[in-house]
Amino acid sequence: MDISALTARFGLLAVGLAAFAVVMLALYGIAELASRRNRSRLVASVFLFPALLFLGVGLVYPAVRTFVMSFFNGDGTQFIAFDNYAWVFSDDDALQTLVNTALWIVIVPALSTALGLVYAVLIDGRRGERVYKALVFLPMGISFVGASIIWKFVYQYKASGDQLGLLNQLLVWVGLDPVNWLNNFPTNNFLLMVVLVWIEVGFATVVLSAALKGVPTEIIEAARIDGASPAQIFWNVTVPSIRSAIVVVAVTVFIATLKLFDIVRAMTGGHHGTDVLAHNMWDQAFRLGNDGRGATMAVLLFALVIPVVIYQVRNIRRQELEAR
Amino acid sequence: MSVKTDSGPEAAPRPSLAESRGDRLRRMFSSRIASAVAVLIAALWTIPTAGLFISSLRPEDDIRTTGWWNVFSEPNFTLDTYNYVLYSTSAGGGLIRNLVNTVVITIPGVIIPVVFAAMAAYALSWIDFKGRNTLYIAIFALQVVPIQMALIPLLSFFSKGLAIGDFTIVPAWQLDGVNTIVQVWIAHSIFGLPLAIFLLHNFMRELPGDVMEAARIDGASHSQIFRKVVLPLVTPALASIGIFQFLWVWNDFLVGRTFGGGEATRPLTAVLGDMAGTWGFGWTRLPAAAFIAIIVPLLVFLLLQRYFVRGLLAGSVKG
Numbered sequence: 001m002d003i004s005a006l007t008a009r010f011g012l013l014a015v016g017l018a019a020f021a022v023v024m025l026a027l028y029g030i031a032e033l034a035s036r037r038n039r040s041r042l043v044a045s046v047f048l049f050p051a052l053l054f055l056g057v058g059l060v061y062p063a064v065r066t067f068v069m070s071f072f073n074g075d076g077t078q079f080i081a082f083d084n085y086a087w088v089f090s091d092d093d094a095l096q097t098l099v100n101t102a103l104w105i106v107i108v109p110a111l112s113t114a115l116g117l118v119y120a121v122l123i124d125g126r127r128g129e130r131v132y133k134a135l136v137f138l139p140m141g142i143s144f145v146g147a148s149i150i151w152k153f154v155y156q157y158k159a160s161g162d163q164l165g166l167l168n169q170l171l172v173w174v175g176l177d178p179v180n181w182l183n184n185f186p187t188n189n190f191l192l193m194v195v196l197v198w199i200e201v202g203f204a205t206v207v208l209s210a211a212l213k214g215v216p217t218e219i220i221e222a223a224r225i226d227g228a229s230p231a232q233i234f235w236n237v238t239v240p241s242i243r244s245a246i247v248v249v250a251v252t253v254f255i256a257t258l259k260l261f262d263i264v265r266a267m268t269g270g271h272h273g274t275d276v277l278a279h280n281m282w283d284q285a286f287r288l289g290n291d292g293r294g295a296t297m298a299v300l301l302f303a304l305v306i307p308v309v310i311y312q313v314r315n316i317r318r319q320e321l322e323a324r
Numbered sequence: 325m326s327v328k329t330d331s332g333p334e335a336a337p338r339p340s341l342a343e344s345r346g347d348r349l350r351r352m353f354s355s356r357i358a359s360a361v362a363v364l365i366a367a368l369w370t371i372p373t374a375g376l377f378i379s380s381l382r383p384e385d386d387i388r389t390t391g392w393w394n395v396f397s398e399p400n401f402t403l404d405t406y407n408y409v410l411y412s413t414s415a416g417g418g419l420i421r422n423l424v425n426t427v428v429i430t431i432p433g434v435i436i437p438v439v440f441a442a443m444a445a446y447a448l449s450w451i452d453f454k455g456r457n458t459l460y461i462a463i464f465a466l467q468v469v470p471i472q473m474a475l476i477p478l479l480s481f482f483s484k485g486l487a488i489g490d491f492t493i494v495p496a497w498q499l500d501g502v503n504t505i506v507q508v509w510i511a512h513s514i515f516g517l518p519l520a521i522f523l524l525h526n527f528m529r530e531l532p533g534d535v536m537e538a539a540r541i542d543g544a545s546h547s548q549i550f551r552k553v554v555l556p557l558v559t560p561a562l563a564s565i566g567i568f569q570f571l572w573v574w575n576d577f578l579v580g581r582t583f584g585g586g587e588a589t590r591p592l593t594a595v596l597g598d599m600a601g602t603w604g605f606g607w608t609r610l611p612a613a614a615f616i617a618i619i620v621p622l623l624v625f626l627l628l629q630r631y632f633v634r635g636l637l638a639g640s641v642k643g
Contacts, residue, residue, distance in 0.1 A: 005588075006424050008502045013428045016509065020436060027443075028547060035545030040451050043546045047447035048459075050440040051517055057486075058514030059466055062477035069476065115365070122362045134629070135366045138373070141625030142618050143575030145597040149614040150376045152600060153392075164391050166375060198369065203636070210637055230354070259470050262577040266600040281472045286582065291476050298472040305468045313465055320457060 023050075063302070069295035076291055084296035097275040098300075100189055104260065104276055105304070107190075109253040112197050113246060116204020121234065123205075124212050133209060137202035144199065144262035151195045152267055155181040185273040192274055195263050200256065204249045211245035212238070251308060258304055277301050380405065380611035387608040405612035416599075416606035419592060419613055425584070426574060426591040426617075429505055433512035433573040438566055440513065441520030442558070446550050448521070449528040450536060460525065467518040474514070475582055482507050482583070504585030511583045512576070516569050523568075526638055527561035528554060564635025567628050574621050592617045 027046060034042040073080050088094045123132040139147060156165030157180040163169040168178035182188050215238060223233050239246070264270055264279040275283070277297055285294025378392040381401045386394070395401075410420045447453075448460045485496040499506055531554065539549050555562075577597045584590035587598075596617055599610060625632065 005421055009421075009424050009428045009505070012502050012505060013431060016432050016506065017435070020432065020439075024439065031547040032545065035547050040546070041453050044447045044451040044453045044456075047443045047451065047546075047550075051444035051463075051521060054440065054510075054514045055463065055466060055517055057481070058478055058510070059469065059471075059474050059518075062474035062481070063469060065477035066473050119362065119365050122358045122365075126359075126362065132362060132366055134626075136369045137629070138622070138625070139369065141571060141622045142373070143577065143593050143621070145577050145593050145600065146575070146614050146618040149596065149600045149610055150372045152603070153376055153379065153611070154372050162390050164387075166371070166391065166393070169391050169393070198372075201369070206633055206636060210633075255468055259472065261472075262597060265577065266597045269601045278470065278472055282475070282578070282582070285476050294476055298470065298475070301470045302473050305470060309465050309468050312468065313461055316461060316464055 066295045066298050069291055070299045072292050072295075074290035074292050080292070084292050087293065088296060088300065093275065094280070096273055097270075097277060097280045097297075100273070100275060101258070101277045101304075103189060104193060104196075105254055105257050108193050108196050108200065108257040109250045111193075112200035112204050112253045113208075113250045115197065115201045116249065117208050117239075117246065119201065120205045120209035120212055121238070124209065133205060136205050139199045140202045142199070144195075144260075145266050147195050147199055148263050148266035151191075151198070152182070155191060157181060182268055182274075183272050188268065188272055188274050192263055192267055195267070196257060196260060200253045204253065207249050208242060208245055211242040215241045251311070255305060255308060258301060277304075376611050377615060380615045384608040387611070405609050406616070409609050409613040410616065416609055416613075419595065419616065421588060422590060422592040422595045423616060425505065425589060426593070429508050429512070429580065429584075429591050430570060430573045432509045433516070434566055434569045436509065436513040437516035437520050437569060438562060441517055441524050441565070442555065442562065443550070444517075444521050445524035445528050446546075446554055449525050450549070450554070451546060463518055463521050467522055469518075471515050471578070475578075478511060478514075479582060500585070502589060504583075504589045507583040507585070508580055508591070511579050512569075512573050515579065516572065520565050520569065523565050523635060523638060524558065524561060527558050531557055560631065560634065561638070563628070564631045564638070567624065567632050568635055570624065571621050571632075 027050070031043055031046040034046060069076060070084055071079060071081055073083075088098070119132075119136060123129050126132065142150070153164070154166050155168075156163075157168055157178055158164055159178075163172050163178055165178075165181075167181065171178055179187075181191055219237055219241070220233055223237050228236070259278050260276060261278045261282060264274060264276055265282070268274045270276075270279050270283055278301055281294050281297035281301065283294075284290045284297060375392045378395055379387055381403070382392065382395065383400060383402050384405060386400055408414075408417050410417070410423070412418060444463075448456060448463075481494070482497045482499065485492060486494040497507070535553060536549060539553050544552070574591075575593060576591070577593050580591040580594035581597065584594055587595060592613075596610075596614055599606070599613065
């Protein structure tokens with residue numbers, strides 16, 4: 001390895017940081033001048049300028065452009081109206097992608113939230129609660145790619161001899177035949193989901209466990225004195241008290257699931273009937289070079305988050321009103 | 325921010341009132357099951373990672389022939405694989421280059437969006453101007469827009485520039501070699517902004533209004549208030565958001581793979597993702613390579629978990 005290859009990279013880093021510092025100083029100077037004249041509109045625009053420029057050029061404009069591109073052919077030269085959409089809803093592979101995505105966005109948020117809640121309740125007030133929490137939370141710090149590699153080794157398959165993957169070894173130990181898990185449709189879809197659930201349960205546990213601590217013990221004590229069983233207390237007292245936290249967790253995991261790209265890319269590459277929208281979008285646009293179809297997939301993805309956007313905006317409007 | 329993270333004295337073990345013997349037995353039994361389930365979940369969440377770590381320390385021939393659990397009967401460890409994947413000039417080696425890419429990408433990829441977001445959040449929470457709320461809600465809504473919506477046009481913005489008809493607004497960036505990394509900085513800054521603005525706005529708005537008022541009466545300008553009053557007060561929030569963004573950028577595959585140019589300038593995770601996807605000839609080196617990428621964010625995560633959790637709760641749990 002040539003050391004100059006590394007110095008070139010750090011040189012770029014230094015230049016980049018210096019350039020950023022210069023820009024910030026200039027902006028700060030302008031803001032300072034404007035604030036002295038007490039022109040709050042101008043000050044606001046200086047403070048907002050970098051963020052709005054980045055969001056406008058990098059997110060809003062491209063999103064509109066992507067929407068337009070979805071009505072054009074692969075290289076963007078010919079208007080083809082709804083042909084790409086017709087393709088999505090008629091092509092077998094594309095339909096499989098849609099079905100898989102539907103399964104993902106139902107199963108993963110439901111399972112992650114449920115497991116996180118159960119685990120949070122089980123460890124609540126238990127000795128060593130912090131350690132329990134940290135163990136499950138740890139995968140949150142691991143990249144999706146890292147987690148995929150971890151699980152790819154768990155699912156590893158060998159036709160004969162000593163198994164290398166833990167899952168197949170367990171099968172062999174109980175006297176069953178090993179299975180080529182990742183090639184085995186439709187089970188492989190669920191095995192990929194396991195990886196995302198494995199990552200998200202930690203998030204669910206931490207948020208829900210914090211919410212549990214906020215439930216007043218008096219209420220639970222009162223219910224117990226009234227003769228409620230633990231199950232009744234759980235369903236009629238605990239769950240309603242932390243309902244908003246449960247919704248937030250489910251929605252957050254839902255969005256993460258929808259955007260999921262890495263796990264499918266790193267584990268199966270979308271083969272063997274495991275493709276999902278966000279991965280297929282990338283595959284179409286950047287591997288197969290069909291921008292129109294890629295854009296169409298992105299638009300479908302966006303359509304699926306619109307209900308969440310509306311729900312969130314409503315929520316924040318209400319909060320703004322309450323704050324006043 | 326309405327959720328308490330630490331348990332107060334009221335969360336102490338509850339006194340059991342007038343419990344019959346049957347109740348007691350049932351409670352102990354269900355507590356046994358609860359313990360077993362908790363331990364089972366904790367084990368399921370730890371063993372796969374431990375397996376990969378053990379594999380990364382085994383000689384490649386062992387990895388190829390037996391499962392990692394065999395180390396307990398015949399321990400055999402080496403650091404050769406780490407050495408190979410980092411420094412070898414042969415196929416599948418030299419990942420030190422990509423590790424440096426990751427570092428070079430991550431530092432500005434965290435600083436730029438956090439600084440821009442802090443400025444924007446201040447304007448959105450403490451400067452009065454018309455349309456402030458609408459603007460904030462619009463940025464808030466951008467949080468959920470999948471970045472997939474932006475990938476194709478943003479990449480063409482870098483490679484072809486921006487033009488309306490024949491009129492060029494921004495020419496092509498023409499970045500090549502190491503400089504391709506600039507694209508990744510910008511892309512990460514863009515995609516990190518909405519969440520960072522939202523979180524910082526949440527923190528800044530909760531600052532006491534009379535402190536701001538006092539500073540203003542003393543003749544401080546907005547830029548002075550921002551620098552001398554607001555920034556010191558929101559330092560913990562900046563730390564939380566910095567950690568979020570750090571984990572996101574370091575662990576990112578999609579942005580690095582899309583905007584990172586050729587394999588030489590891609591971040592480590594992007595290269596790993598492709599290695600795992602193809603599962604080619606060098607798969608026995610994958611555990612070591614993966615662990616190099618995993619260990620840094622994992623350490624940061626463990627050491628700074630408190631800040632991370634605080635940010636998580638502020639961002640996600642609203643009463």
